[in-house]
Amino acid sequence: MMVFLRSWFFRRILHGLAMYLVLVLAFSAVFNQVAEKSLRVQVDEEVVGILRSSGNLDQEAFETLRSSMLRERISRHHLDEPWISRVLWRTWSVLSFRFGQSSMLKSSTGERGVLGLIAEALPNTLLLFGTEALLVMAFGTVIGLFAARSRGGILDRALSVLPMFLKGLPSWWIGMLALMAFAYALPLFPSGGIHSNPAPTGIQGAMDLLRHLFLPLMVLVALNLWGFALQVRTIVAGLFDSPWILAARARGVGERSILFRHVLSGAKPAMLTLFVMDLLQSLSGNLLIEGIFGWPGLGNLYFIAVQQADVPVLLGVLAFQTFLNLVGLVGLDIAYRILDPRVAARDRP
């Protein structure tokens, strides 16, 4: 236990948590005012709702009860305390994932808890972007390897230009075009959502899901693939000249085996970094595409919450996404160290 407490891993995790704390603190301070405003409205609605349903009250009794109930709830939510302690309370509730109630949006079961909304959306987002990152890695690696093997070839030259052109294209715009072309002009794919209504089950359900997944997935893969391939190519190009590849060639190992086993294994840690960074960047940079396709993930939550001006949902999703981002980065550091022992060796005195 003591070994772990003193280990690099523990320090890295601790550092990540500390950064998260600071981020949430700043976040709570910046958004405190709007968050409190929507909380007060919610509290008032709740009280009026309770009083309305509790039978006939005359005006005076209604007002007295209302103000006393309001006062009780306001002090329960710490809204009557000084600013700094309100911010600290907010920080604490965000840290413990208590994001409160939404003001408009409801989950599929009719709940208004923001955490529930996020929990419902997260798997969909992970499905879309996880599949995207996997496909990008698979195809990007192959393309990058072949480009690196024939340096200066057509593929290689295409790789040095394509990412630059694609970087300036908003994925959501390509999504709009894809929808217009392949859902409306040629009705090959559904126009949005994650399943048909009513949702089929079994094999048909899976096919239905794939049909809905296809367009947004293809747009993301087509846009992100080339940048990934270029980076793989850059990493691998350096490895091709390394002594162990030369040794493998001398032993008479086949080109294919050299490419996929020897070169690739040397590039593994760097490629893991690429994979995680691609996933994280896509999660935050391409989230608007979910709104275009009505894909019910985190990005779509932003989309709807902006339209409905649902502040608690916006704040909750943002805090959660920051958390996700940080977990990804810390996890990446740790995984990198396990995959590439040289890093740990360098740190040792």
Place this chain on the structure above:
Amino acid sequence: MKRFIKSRGGMTGFVLLAFLILIGLAGPLLVPFRDAGRHWHDIEYWQDSPAAVPPVWVRGPWNAGKLARSGRLQGKDPVLFESEGGGGRAVWRFMLSKEAKPMRLDLILVIGGEGKRPVLVSSVGDDGAETEVARRLFEVSVGQPARLALSLDGARALTVTEYLLPGETARDSPSIVLVGQVSGLLGTDVSKRDIFTGIVLGLRWALLLGVAVSFLTVMTGIVLGISAACWGGWVDTALNRIYEFFALMPILPFLIVLSAVYKPSLWAFAGLALLFFWTKAFKPVYSMALQIREEGYIEAGKSIGAGKMRRAFVYVLPALLPYGFAVMALSVPGIIMYEAGISMLGLGDGTVVTWGQMLHDALVQGAVINRLWWWILPPGLMIALTGITFALLGRGFERVWSPDRGSRPTGAGPSRSGT
């Protein structure tokens, strides 16, 4: 040879940029609706245009009969008929273009001037026979012309007759607006706005925002990066901590929530972007400055008594400026894309016209469902074109000015290692 290939992209970027700037500056002179910038959200300003029609160039010999051009005909030189007791009639004749003839024609008659104006409108058929179309008494006030919408079938010409009281002369000639099935270089949107006008007006804001924000962010990043590297100690630690803080935030989500909560103007948005984007240049500059700090000429400067400030900003800074230019150019597309994304959500600054806002309107007003491609394609293509321009420019800077520092992973070209 290598240099030539390297600078070719940069030169293309330069030419494209010059072209974009030229259009951006000359914008108001190029567009058919000159004060559209102030009236973009003004329904009355656009009332004479057709709604959601494609560009004029979709017209070909095969569909010319179905698609009439939009346009405006100004009435000139009326024929006057004087009555015996004074007053009389003033008759304007509008020849309708042959190509519009076979089809039903929608038009708006615009009558200016002032006061009560009795007007008779007749259509002239192929045989020259006149048929009365409308007879109205218009109450026209100065600056607010009266409008009458009409539909004609198979008319060759249109006559507008104004009845004059004794002592009156014809005052302001009427004009007719042809509401066609095609309009302008890029068509119109559902709110009848001219898309070409919007594209040209949006260019200015995209360039201004992109260039201003990238310049400021990169300069901030450079200055802070050099400060951290050259001062060391607590400055180093503090700046790197602040860097870490901002670098860990997911930028787009933060910008979305900030924009949703505070509804910033374009300039406030620029300020927000500054807060997030300076981190892009900070880290590379920091590590480069750490190396440059150790170089001989800096040591030499130190030995002749150059202070920290002088060493940092007179000796180190110039060595990093070329890199700074490259980063500036390369970060413009991102900034334009972020603004477009925020505007696409409907959180843009309503006082200006941006491509993102055009795409927002397109999205919420059903351009995708109704396949109004001329509304969706141009704004995105312009975002892409601007992006490519600055990307080319950035790579040009990277390669020509500092070939040895251009080997960042994303900018690596073919055959850098080996040969």
